[in-house]
Amino acid sequence: MLRPSIRRLAAHSSIGTQSSGLRQVPPALLPPIPLYRRILRAHRNKLPVEMRVLGDDYVKSEFRNHQKIDNPMHIVGFLTEWQTYVQQIEGDDWRGEKMDKQKVDKMNDQQIAQMYELMQAIREKELQENDPEHVAGSVSKQTPDGV
DSSP, rough: OOOHHHHHHHHOOOOGOOOOEEEOOOOOOOOOHHHHHHHHHHHHHHOOHHHHHHHHHHHHHHHHHHHTTOHHHHHHHHHHHHHHHHHHHHHHHOTTTTOOHHHHOOOOHHHHHHHHHHHHHHHHHHHHHHTTTHHHHHHSSSSEEEE
């Protein structure tokens, strides 16, 4: 569970419903638990079963890993990115979307490794769906020592 001060950082406000001139003010951040539930609900309603399982596991892991974060900037960044993600999933405008190069440039080595692992898992699922023999073929190609 994230600390109570985090809840105050992400408290609802009317700021997100106002606009200033031509620029739309971004919506207020959802608190961590409602955001987490909204993401899981979006996965349940919008993703195929295989992708839902993969996505749910990833979301649970990320929220668990960020429970003890104390830096307000990291907390706000974390919640902002996940809120943007869930809005894209709910709006169906995420399919075929490429990741913003600026976001990739800001990632550390661990985050890039996580993205690579996620990409590999998604590609493996796609191969299994498109070519069921791929799994059987890749298993039979292994030698007894696992190489």
